Amino acid sequence: MDVFEAINTRRSIKKFDADHKMTSDEIDQILKSAILSPTSYNIQNWRFVTITKQELKNQLSRLSHDQRHVSEASLVIILCADLNSWNKNPERYWKNIPEEPRNTMVESLKKSYRDKPQQQRDEAMRSCGMAAQTIMLAAKSMGYDTCPMKGFDYEKVGKLINLPDDHVIVMMVVVGKAAKPPSVRGGQLELSEIVFEDHF
Numbered sequence: 544m545d546v547f548e549a550i551n552t553r554r555s556i557k558k559f560d561a562d563h564k565m566t567s568d569e570i571d572q573i574l575k576s577a578i579l580s581p582t583s584y585n586i587q588n589w590r591f592v593t594i595t596k597q598e599l600k601n602q603l604s605r606l607s608h609d610q611r612h613v614s615e616a617s618l619v620i621i622l623c624a625d626l627n628s629w630n631k632n633p634e635r636y637w638k639n640i641p642e643e644p645r646n647t648m649v650e651s652l653k654k655s656y657r658d659k660p661q662q663q664r665d666e667a668m669r670s671c672g673m674a675a676q677t678i679m680l681a682a683k684s685m686g687y688d689t690c691p692m693k694g695f696d697y698e699k700v701g702k703l704i705n706l707p708d709d710h711v712i713v714m715m716v717v718v719g720k721a722a723k724p725p726s727v728r729g730g731q732l733e734l735s736e737i738v739f740e741d742h743f
């Protein structure tokens with residue numbers, strides 16, 4: 544499947560085949576695609592919690608206003624971010640380049656995030672948003688469907704997954720075999736309403 548086909552056919556699916564199991568290789572393939580998503584300064588601040596155990600998916604479904612697609616999906620990925628990743632041995636984000644440019648990069652990175660909680664949080668949202676789309680398109684190209692989700696109790700889900708204090712949950716993506724086609728698209732806005740040449 545080419546990229547445009549994946550983009551055009553990706554939809555948020557609300558009913559999955561509850562009996563379908565993904566292989567660990569398939570799950571790995573999706574995650575290996577996800578980590579190629581771009582991040583500012585290559586900070587790779589996303590952390591992915593993968594859930595396939597039925598009992599946990601049921602609990603997550605209950606914490607998601609009983610949305611059934613959470614328990615029926617084969618895989619739930621909770622996209623989290625480490626707000627302090629900028630300060631956790633950031634040299635490793637540039638391990639492949641020579642020492643001098645690496646040090647410059649790391650200094651600049653630290654300046655961008657040190658004492659800037661809003662920047663740290665914004666970066667969490669940017670990085671996980673990018674990774675979520677990669678996950679959805681990769682899954683689609685493998686014959687799976689997905690639904691991105693924010694309709695859940697963030698605090699209780701955080702407790703369920705032992706979210707560390709300096710991490711945030713950004714969103715979930717559920718992945719599985721569609722058991723029902725999506726309903727008609729809600730309707731896209733016209734480009735003329737949302738695209739501005741040069742300025743608003």
Ligand SMILES: Cc1cc2nc3c(=O)[nH]c(=O)nc-3n(C[C@H](O)[C@H](O)[C@H](O)COP(=O)(O)O)c2cc1C
Nearest residue numbers: 553554555557610690691692693694695714725729
């Ligand atoms: C950040 C985000 C959160 C969403 N949360 C939910 C959710 O909790 N439950 C759900 O069924 N769909 C959820 N959706 C899916 C949207 O309703 C869906 O993307 C939108 O209606 C457009 O439809 P499409 O994805 O099929 O193109 C969410 C989508 C995004 C991007």
